Structure formats: structure tokens, C-alpha cells
Amino acid sequence: MMLKKAKYVFFAVLLVISASNVFSQTIEKDGRGICPNGSIRLYINNPNDYTGFSWQIFDVTSNSWSSYRNGSSTANSYDLSTSDAGDYRLIAVPKSGGANVVFNTVTVVNLTSPPSIITPANPVHQICKGDALVLNGNIETGVYYNWRLNAGALNVTVPTLNAKEEGDYTLEVIDQTTGCVTTSAPYKISYFPPLNPVITPVPAVCATSVPTFNINANPTGGIFAGTGIVNTTVGAFSPSAAGVGSHTVTYSLPQNNGCPNIVESVVVKVNNPEPKITSSTGGNEFCIGQPASLEASTGFTTYEWKKDGVVLPEITAKLAITSNGTYSVKVQDSDNCTVESSPFMATFENQVQPSITSIPSVCGTNHAAVPLVGLPVGGVFRVNEQPASTFDYAKLGIGTHEVKYQISGALTCLNGTVSQKVVIQRIPEVEFAGDIFMWKGAFTILQSNITDPGYLYEWLPNSYLNDATLATPQAKPDATTTYTLRVKSPYGCQDEADVNVVVFEKIWIPDAFSPNNDNVNDFWVLSGINAYPEAEVKIYDRWGGVIFYSKGIYTPFDGTQGGKQLPAGAYNYHIIPFPNMPSLELKGTMMVFR
Template identity: 30%
Template sequence: MRITLLLWLIFVGSGLTGRASHIAGGNIELVALSKPGQFQLSLNLYIDDASRGSDAIIEPSIILSVFRQRDHKLMGDYPIRLGRRLPLVYANPACARSRGLETSEVRYSGVVQFDPAAFDDPAGYYIVWEKCCRNQNVINIVRPQTEGMTYYLAFPPLLRNGQPYRNSSPVFLTPNAEYICIDKPFSLAFRATDADGDQLRYSLVTPYNDNIYKPPGYANSPANPPYRLLGWERGFSASQAITGNPALQISASGVLTVRPNRVGLYAFAVLCEEFRPQADGTLQKIGEVRRDHQILVVDCAAQVPPKPIITALNPADQSPATFCEGNFALLQTESDTNFNYQWRVNGYNLPGETKRILRATEPGEYTVLKSFAQVCTRDSVSEVFVLTLKPSHRATIDAPDTVLCVNRPVRLQANTRADFRYQWSLDGVDIPGATAAFLDAAQPGRYKLKLLSETTGCTALDSVGVTKSRLEKVVVQAITPNSPLCEGNPLTAVVSQPPTRLTYVWQRDGQPLPGLTTATIMNAQPGSYQLTVSDSSCSLTSPPALVIPRPQPVLDSLPPACAGTAGRIPLRATPAGGLFGGPGVTNAAFDPAIAGAGRHRLTYAVTNSAGCRGDTSRYVTVITVPTPNLGQSLTVLAGRSLTLQGPADPGLTYTWEPTTDLTSPTTASLTVRPAQTTVYRLTVSRGGLCPVSTDVRIEVIPNLFVPTAFTPNGDGQNDTWTFTGIGEFPQCSVRVFNRWGEVVFDAAAYQQPWDGRYQGRPVGPGAYQFIVRPGPDLPEQRGTVMVLNQDF
């Protein structure tokens, strides 16, 4: 008997440079993610590690190209990176070692974003990757060492009739690494799954070649012209890719079967098409994916190991056996060190499951493949042991919120039915008495629900985590710590361990305060305040905070005070017991002399029993008026005028009395020409306030007559320069100058009239200048006197 060894490897564009003879197969996947237009784009490659040469390099990334079906327009090149490399397990390790079989799965993957508006063509789109060349040992195609491969996936538009059209491509399951014997019936599960529940159809097709017409600058070729097909050797075709009785074929459920009649390495491809029901009940094709494969058929010994047997330990039933969902079944087979055992479910190897006992957690058709441990021969397979799930119900905890608030527990509600029994636990410990269909969780932790159906005996579990809100305490206080809550002060919320994204609702005296949405009120008015703070799960209201009104003190007004004349002025205010302040204030009295002239602000502050202070103020004006100094007395000649000058200040008011003989009785400076001796009074004030007066006596004396000529000739008539009224001016001084400025006469008291002589000799006739001052405080008189007709 001869044995056929299967190596299927998927040709999907592997990120490899050089020749691809070591690639045994591959396929593309396109899985929709939650965001519209976003996909997980992947390429799975199956590598024959035993035959991989030094020229085959696994690149860190590859590029897949997306084209539009209608006109083959390039929509974009999308690089994806190497994600994992996983060795595949052969069911018969002895044969794998003896044949040099070593296979691994290489997966490239990345998240790509398509614009749905740009991917709305009704004909759809396709993804490709090209590579050259194939393994030269393939016997069913012409010149495999020069023929390449194209990996292909077609998908529908992302928008149909303007609406999002969600779809994921079929996803092939990871195949078993297998070998089979020539002339031996062989089957291999080759199914795909579809996340959208679309109907899948399988068929064998001729693999694509690579495109020799790749446009310059393109990473991969569009299907224009259409992709070339591989050329079959004589006697081979898509329906006879592996000859035998029967030849290679695939069932509607995606299972490959063959009984080969010729050794060698074979290449073939499986097409998986997806169909979606339409509104009229018909099925419409919306996409497809192709997977390339290789199978090696070899001779081997005809010895067959005894057929293994599967029995159930738990439940102790014959096939088919049932078990509860969420539980498991224990299956066992014999144990013999001369043999290898490989467990399978639904035709697929279970990685690592080579022991005598299998812990089965999923329903399905279980088998054990048995082979010799040291000799490569045919293997044997057990009868199918079917495991099905008992009709059961899931345990479901419904919780509107899983955050534990200070002021409320978390209500956990289980799904209910008459035959259900419940047990709740917290952090792995049963809660005594917690056997109802609901639980009010008052502590944080992991809560588990154990639900027992008395009808089926099945137990279902569900759990939920309950966390404690950080919103544990809210207090309203003054923005300055340890300060009283007083009218006009800012209020703020103190939140213990504050979370983010809080909302605030204030109220005063039970009424909401619209528009206040922050943790602080800048100008609090008297009343009882409460603040409700909320996060996404909890709300907590502060205890009432009473804002105390401030005292409203009243400070009595003060009239203007006159500096220098007013004494200390007592200050009065209500309520009593406060403090006065301001310039010149000491011991509840105002001293204008200390404050000085000007407008001064006086304050009064009183603090109530709650520590809230009220303030008020008044302004007082201190007025200063300069004391005028006109002298005690002045003398003026009759008929003459005199200027009187008071203190100059634009803010002063002037009053002169009496007003007779005055030029202006209301100005600081004026001219007076009294007819007789008079006492004048000047009163200075500021707008009538703080008047200050002074008196001055102006004595009017008769006028002094100074002759302008005399004749000192001794005739007894007009011989001297005699002044009329001189007797009233005993201190009259006289000086006479000749034309050269020389003093010819000087008398401090002019009681003896000048006789026209100078140094005892008569002066010459002519004009002489004179200066006469009637008195020390009287104005001087200047003029010319003529000395006439002297004849001595």
C-alpha cells in the first residue's frame, strides 16, 4: 500500500522576495470592524519550511492592492505587517519527520480605512497580490517553476442606495497538516466561516497565474487583461486536479475528499463564494475568495494501527452525549507509548491535544487519529463521538449601572424563570442568603451569579464588576478655608477625591439657581445653599450651608471741620461695638488738626457673632483758611490811594468792610482812598465756611503842599522853600539835586525850610530836582523846584 502526504499551502501574496517555491498556500481576509469603512486586512501564508531556500526571505511587510471591478481603477496600495508565525502540528509526527515535513503559518495583518463614499460602485471591488514562482516538483501543471500565483478576494461596495452595506469576507479555517496514502480514501475539512451569516458555496477552480502585463509602477496587476490561468498537464483539470477514484472534489459543506492513484505534488485552488438573501427571496452573490493549495502523494508502508475507541468519562454516556453549555465533557481513548494520538473536532486537529483524555468545551464531532510512534505507516481514525449541548439558558446579570454610589447600592438583576435557582457571590465567596433573582450590591468587588436550571441540571455563570464611585463627599464652604460663610463671599464645593467631568446644580432656600454650573459662587447672598454634584453614574447633595447676612452699620455724618479752630469731634455709629478708622481717628473721635486739610474717608466696621463683618464709611472735609495780615495801621495822605492785599487763593471768598472808598469789596487785592481815617475789616472764608477776619486802621492825614519855586533874594518875601502843612509831618525828609545829580540840600526832618544855599553859599538860579517823603510809611514825592532871582 502507498501513502499520499498532503501539504496544502495558501497562495495569497506572501511578503517574500525571490522565488516562492516554498509557499504551499494562502488566502486573503477582509473583516469589517466597528467603524464604517474600517477593516482588518490579512494575508495567511503556509510555508514549507523544510524546502525553503536561502533566497526566500520573509519580509516584515507586504503590499496588497485594491481595484474597482468596473474599470480596474487602482483604489490604493495597502501595506500590512508581519503579525505572527505559528508552526503547524502533524497528526502523525513519525511520518512528518521521515518525509521532512515542516510547515508553519505566517500571517500579515493591518487595519485599513476605506472611504465609503469612494467605494460605492455597484460592481464592487477586488484585492490582489502576485508572486512568482511555484515549486518545480508540482506534477499537474505545465512549467511550475516559471508560473506564478495571484491571490484574489472580491468584496461588495460599502454603500448601496446611499446606505452603509456591511460585509466581511469568508474566513477559511486553519487547515490540518496532513498526509494520506495512495489508494486510501482521504478527507480534509476545508471550511470557511462568515461573520454576516451569508451562504457559502465551494468549488474547485483552476489557480490564477501571475500577470505578465503588470503596468509600470504598480505593486500588483489589475485584472485587465483578465488574470491568466495555470496550464494543466495532460489528464488534469480543475475537476481532476488530483486523479483517483474518486478524484479530488469538495462537498457543499467544504470538505475535500479524494482517493489518489498517483504519487506526486499537486496544486489546485478552492473558490468560496458568498451569497446574501435579497428582499425578493433570491440569493445574490456579493463576494468571493480563492485559496491555492498543494498536496503531496507518496508511497508508504501498508501496516495500519488498531482503530482507537472513544468513550465518555463525564457525562458517562454513549455517543451522542450531551453536556451543559459553559461546562465541559471528558472524553478518553486508550494510552499506548507505541502510538501517537491526535484529537480532532469537525475534522480539524486540536493543537496540543495528544493525550489520552480530552477536555471538550464545544459541541461537535470528535475523533482520534492513531499512528505508529516510530514507523511511518497508514493511520487509523476512531468512530465519531458526537457531543451536543443540552437545551439551556444563559445566566445574565442586568445592571443599569455598575458604579456604587454613597447614597445608593447597585441593583443586580438576574434573568428569571420558574425552574431557576440562584446563588450570588462576591470575590469568590458565596453571600449568605443571597439566593433571590436580584441583589443590591453595597460593596465594590466582583459579583458572580450562579444559575441552576432544575429542569436540565445545567449551571450557568455570569459576573459583573462593581466599582466604588470616587464621589463620596460634597461640602460647601467659603473659598478661604476656615472662614465664615458671609454674605458677598465666594462659596466653593469641596469634593473628596474628585473625579473628572462633574456637573453642578446649585439651589438657595430650596430654589434652583439657573446659570450657575461651576463649583464656585463668587458673590453669595444670604440664605441656605445646597449643591448637587453629579458624574456619569452618581449624584450627591451637600448638607445645607447657611450664608449669614453681614451687619449693616450706619455712621453718622460729619459737617465740614475748620482746621485750627475745631476740636476733637466724637464719632457715632450703629450698631455699637464696632471699630472706627481713618485719618485723625483715635478713640472714637476725629481730630481735624491731625487729619489735616482735605477730604477724608472715615470707616466703621462691626462683626456679628457669626464672624461676618459689615463696613460703612463717611467722608469729612477739613477746611483751612489762611489768616490775612494787613498790618495794624496804615497812613495815607488825604486824596491819595492805598493798595490792600489779602491772601491769594482761588478757593477763598473775600469780604471787605466797610465798602466805601473801595474799588472791589470781594477781591483779594483792592485800592482804597479813604476820605478820613477808617478801620477796614477783611473776612476770608471758603465758600462761607471757616471765616477768618482781620482789621487795619488807615489814618488819613492832611496833604503836604510842596512849592515849585521860591526867590531867596532877601526881600523878605518867599525867601525860603516853605511847605504848607509841614507841621503834620515831623519826619518829613527832603533831598535836592542840582543838574549834575549832586545833593545840594538834605534834611531828615524838614522843619527848617531850605534857603537856597549850599555849603553856605547861594546856589545859582535854575531848576533843581527834589525827593520829598512825608513820613517813613508815606509815599515819596518827586518833582522840580525853580530857584529864581537871587541877588546877593
């Protein structure tokens, strides 16, 4: 029972599979139908599963299917392009084997296209170049518009077009649902034949001084305009009015049929080459021995240099020079305009050697101001780095002053400086502290307030001196003498002064005596002391006590104090010949013997 049931199931499945192979296949088409003068493509999506394709069309007359012939041959491909309406089917052999498969029937119908008509706003076929003619297409619903000029798309998708170019205009009207297209009859537009003006080219004008000339154009009757045109009818062009530069001149020619003028133009180039010579120094002067050059304006095609009228071999814009002369350069520009520069006078200079009139060094400031004079003229004086025109001794004062004269020029060789040191020496003022007192037979040092070793010294008289040219000589006169000191500075400034050397007679002081009443050295006798009536004599014991004092006329010391004999021994003494001259005080020790 179960085996029988399984058999029925297998048979049912086999029937389903067979039915699927025969009836479930679908024919596709690439449109809704056939547009006028068009076709439609029929095809299946799985052609690789089949072979032996055969397309059939239903013949209404015979009420039967017949093979569809595409022209003179039978259609035997998986796809079919046809322009005939009707019912179509496809029979194919499965590559997997089994019975032929009959694809489903598909119906192809004929479609209609929307109308396309061009109507000009103005019924003309000729326009002026630059004008436009409005072309209107028929207004339809459910359509697209596409304008073409000479079959090329204009990317205009509205029913109205402003046609400016000449050629054949067509309008495609496309049904939005079926895609059927109707192309209008072409509407031809052309331009009125133009009168094309031609201007004779004008060669470059080489100077603004060239006289006015006419620019030629054909046909005549137009109007000239532009910078430099001084007569618009004949095209008179004035280079001086135009100036240097490239000037566009237009020629406007009227047209027939009321069309706009056609304008042609020409460029008139006015040159005025003016070669200028500049120098490496920026002027006409150069330094001998230093590099020097001249340079002409750049931008020219050729250069010809001359010196004193003689052509030089240099042919570039730069020329090295080494000597005086008159230089010039002839240039030519790219338009073959030739001109020669103005002459350039070159002068070579030696290194300047400035000098100043010597200014004397002096002693003291009591001198008239000296005008400052330098050569070459035109320089600047400075005294101690301050601008000056005179050297004023009184204002400048004692010291060493620098006078500087500086010449400044545009060139290094025209720059120079010279200087001089001027010394205003202080005049020596010789002074002595006072008279010098000394004992006869002794020596003293003569010294003023000036001891500078750079000075010259002269003592007069030169007697009793160890060296009369020293600042501090030793003097040992045997009598009071007045010495004169002359002092001269290194710059010759001098002064002199006197000093008195007072020589006193010497007091003879015994270094011992014996007061024993033997009438020999019983007294301490000071020989010569009576020459000093104001003299003071003091004798001290070992403890510093005064045991003897005398002032005025000296009474010799007898070795007693208050009538009592002093013991033998050493005693100190102070002898002052002049109480107001403590420097002459005599000190020492003497012995008392018994």
C-alpha cells in the same frame, strides 16, 4: 563521393529524431506508490503535443501489455488515477505527425501506512465539563501526528492530547516518507449531564430603603454570593447593604459525579434616584427682570415640574422662572423608578439701593470722629479707598475725602455702591503785613494774605472804600482808620484781622521859588513839614551832589550853598517825613528862578 556522404548523415539524423519520439518521453507520478485505500496519479508534462492517448498495464499472467481499464472504460487521457500496482506505459499520437510514441514504462507499487491507535490515560468516556482526559497515540518514528475533533483539525501535532471538549476524537498518523495516512478509530467523550441552575430575573430596585428580599433560583441547594447578599442559603438581598449600582449575584449549584459546581449569575440594579434642583444663579435668590431658571439632575426619562403644588407644562430638565414660589420636580428613570425632589424656595430681589448717613463737611480738623453707618447693613466702608469704620477728621486732615459704601451679593442686583465727598476745609488765617501809612488825600490798596476769588470778603467799616466786598479794595480815608477784614471760605470757614491805615497830613511842596530878595517867594517853604519832627530834606544838583540837607525842624531853603547863590535851574529833592518809613519818601523836582 560528397553527395553520398551527405545522404548518410541525413539518414543518421532522421534515425535520432525517430528514436527520440519513441523512447525519450517520460511518465511522471505524484507519489512513491499507492497508500492503503488510496490511489496514484500518472501523467505527462507535455500533453498538448499529443492526441489519441492509450494507457497500458503489463499483464504478468500473459506476459504482455494490455489496455488498462479504469472501471468499465478504457483509460484514454494524458493522466491516469489508479489504485492498482504494476508496470504502466502510455502510447500517444504526435500532433505533428509521424509514428505513435510509446512513453517509458513506470512501475507503481503498493505502500503500507503506520498504525494509529488512541489509548486513554483513564478508560472512561464521560468527564465533567471543564475537566480534561489525556488521550495517548501510539509512538512511531518517521511520522507526523494530527489530532481531530469531530473531523475538525485541532492543530495538535504531538502524540498526546488533553481532551476537554465532548465529541469524537481521531488521530491521523502520517508517514513522513510516503505520506501515507492512518486514521484511528474514533474515541468518543461526553459530559456528565449537568444540573443547570436558573435564577429568576430581579426587576430594578427603586430605592435603597426597599426591605430585604429573597432571590429565587432552581434547583435549590446552591449557595448565593455577591454584594448585598445577607443570607447565602436563601439568597436574601439587602438594597441598603448593596447601595446604588448594578450588583452581580452568583448562585453556585453542586453537581453529581463530583463535577465542579455550575455557577449562574444575575445582575440586581439598585437605583436611588435623587433629583436635585440647581439654579442659574447657584442659590435661591434671583434678580427681578433678569433671566432665571431651575434645572433638575439629568439622566431621567420624564420630568414633571410643580410650582406651589400646581403642575406646570414644562416636561424637560430645565424650567424658566419669573416669580417667587416653591418649586419641585418629579422624575422617572429608565427603570420606571419615580421620585419627587425636595422643595426649592425661589425669591426674586429688587436692585439694591445702598445709602449712608450723611457726614458733614467741616472747617478744620478739630472735630470728633463720626461712625460710618450704611444701609442695608453688611456692606463695607472705605475712605479714600482704605477700609474704615469711622470718619476721623483729625487723622484725615485738610482736603476732599471720598467715603464709599459697597454692598456685595451673589447676584448683580444685590451689588451696589454709594459714595459721598466730605471736605475738611482749611480755616482761613487772615494776616496783614503791618500798618499802612498814607498821605491824606491819597488812596491805598487794602490787601491781606488771602485773595482767593472763591472766598467771601467783608471790610468794616465800609466807609472810604470803593467796594467793601473785594479782597483788595481801594481805601481813601481822611483820617487814621482801623479796618477789620472778615474772610469766609465756600464751606463757611471764616477768620478776621485788623489793619491800621495811618493818614498823615500832606506836606505842600512848591515846584519853584525865586530867591531875589523881593520879599516874594524868596524861600522854598514846605508847609506842614513841621508836623514831622524827624523829617529829613535833601536837595541835589544836576550831578547828584547834595547842596542842601535838613533834619528835624525845617529851615526853609534860600537858594544858596555856603552863603553863595546857586544858579537858577532845576534841582531834585528827597523829603523823608519818617526816616524809618522809606515808603513815605517824597521825591520830585523844583525850579530856582533868579
